[in-house]
Amino acid sequence: MENELKKIDILKERANVTYEEARIALAEADGNLVEALIKLEKEDRIRPKQKQQQARSERKEGKERKERPHYEERQAHKEHRKEEMREAGEKLKKHRFVLHKDDQVFLDVPTWVALLVILVTMPFSLFALLLAIIVGFQMQIRSYTGKEYSVDQPIREVAQQVKDGLEKEKEDDEADQ
Numbered sequence: 709m710e711n712e713l714k715k716i717d718i719l720k721e722r723a724n725v726t727y728e729e730a731r732i733a734l735a736e737a738d739g740n741l742v743e744a745l746i747k748l749e750k751e752d753r754i755r756p757k758q759k760q761q762q763a764r765s766e767r768k769e770g771k772e773r774k775e776r777p778h779y780e781e782r783q784a785h786k787e788h789r790k791e792e793m794r795e796a797g798e799k800l801k802k803h804r805f806v807l808h809k810d811d812q813v814f815l816d817v818p819t820w821v822a823l824l825v826i827l828v829t830m831p832f833s834l835f836a837l838l839l840a841i842i843v844g845f846q847m848q849i850r851s852y853t854g855k856e857y858s859v860d861q862p863i864r865e866v867a868q869q870v871k872d873g874l875e876k877e878k879e880d881d882e883a884d885q
Contacts, residue, residue, distance in 0.1 A: 715741050723754045802852040805859075809845045819849055838863075 712734070719730040723745060730744070733753075737743035748754050797820075805822035807815035826833040837847070847859035 712739065715739065715744075719744055719748075723748045725753060729753065804850045806848045806850055807840065807845055808848075809843075814845070841867075 715734055716727060716730045719725070719734060719741060720727055723730065723733075725733070725748065729748070733744040733748050734741070737747055745754075800820040800823070801818060803819040805815070805817055805819050806813060826837075840847070841860045841863055845860070849857045849859060851857070
């Protein structure tokens with residue numbers, strides 16, 4: 709019995725057939741392994757391994773698609789996000805963060821370095837940036853094309869609006885008294 713199982717295993721592996729096909733072929737060949745292989749070959753029942761693996765792969769992929777309805781859409785979205793991140797990284801490499809007061813430059817580093825430092829030292833760096841704005845420093849991001857984007861200008865505008873609002877409230881309070 710054990711010997712017969714070994715022959716079935718060998719035939720299954722060599723001919724790339726199922727256990728049942730291997731058992732039937734061996735029974736028809738009276739247990740002769742070589743005769744069973746020849747019989748399967750003549751009947752053109754021996755399957756190449758590549759085709760079987762490809763068929764399994766296709767069945768598995770089809771099953772995954774049925775289980776996950778929007779598989780292709782998610783994959784395309786994922787690839788799109790990767791491309792966006794790569795492009796953003798390239799832009800960060802080409803832009804520089806500049807901290808200056810009047811004509812004197814105090815800091816000129818790639819933007820990705822500035823962002824990394826800000827993220828790592830978050831509370832301190834935000835305090836330092838606000839203090840720099842209060843003291844009169846200007847912050848810019850300079851593009852490789854020569855364009856300059858003011859980082860501190862929106863902050864200054866918000867600060868001015870807050871200051872104007874507080875002054876107006878103070879005037880209204882004085883007028884009410």
